[in-house]
Amino acid sequence: MNLDRIIAVRTDKTIYRDGDKCLKVFVGGRPASEIYREAMNQSIFCEKGFRTPMALEVTCIDGKWAIVSEFVRGKTLAMLMAEQPERRSEYLSEFVRIHHSIHAETSTSLHNLKKSLSECVDALPLELVLRNELRLRIDAMPDSTHICHGDFDPSNIIVTESGEMYITDCPLAVSGAPEFDCAVTYHKLSLNYDGYAEEYLNLFCQSNEKLRAFVEYLSPVAAASMLGRSNKEKRRRLIETIKQQLSLKE
DSSP, X not given: OOOOOEEEEOSSEEEEEETTEEEXXXXXXXXXXXXXXXXXXHHHXXXXXXXXXXXXXXXXXXXXXXXXXXXXXXXXXXXXXXXXGGXXXXXXXXXXXXXXXXXXXXOSSXXXXXXXXXXXXXXXXXXXXXXXXXXXXXXXXXXXXXXXXXXXXXXXXXXXXXXXXXEOOOTTXXXXXXXXHHHHHHHHHHHHSXXXXXXXXXXXHTTOHHHHHHHHHHHHHHHHHTGGGSOHHHHHHHHHHHHHHTTOOO
């Protein structure tokens, strides 16, 4: 395998291109179960008919776990939004359409959202009163099996030259409430894309006030779930959001 051409570098992984293959090489001692879970999630998305790079192999390269997938040539939706701000609403509409299409499918093979969230909240270094409030909202979630991406973001959509859009990076995919998945994306847009979050939420909910209300109800839970994978400044902003939305003061 050729590791000479680097596509992207992240904190816990480096992504390479080797001809028609994409190699995601993990660093930092990630457990094997997490790597296989990510590859399985990709396979589930493919089996459901989504345009997702197919996972071809899980292997070790120089002692590091790696996932070998199909290489999809194109730009991320985030890149296109930055290059063509005049098409922002068009791109966001397509982004929301894809998000709804994910939620329209179900799976019992993915991790259960409510169980994962309960374990996550229990492990967070938050005050007991905050964790108790978050647990109440988790308990209010339906026991549904809708597919949730878990990290749906314009940088995780690849757009080919012909305009086809591919869903990538689904290691956090779970089965559960789409409203929670929407709330996660809302926070990601708030943190990383100036001015996009409210427009996204409006498009996602349209005029369905009941849907919007439940997204907002789950919003602090979504923010809490993101703390462990955010940097110091983003954690500060997320904690402020959690306390504000739960009407709790310092």
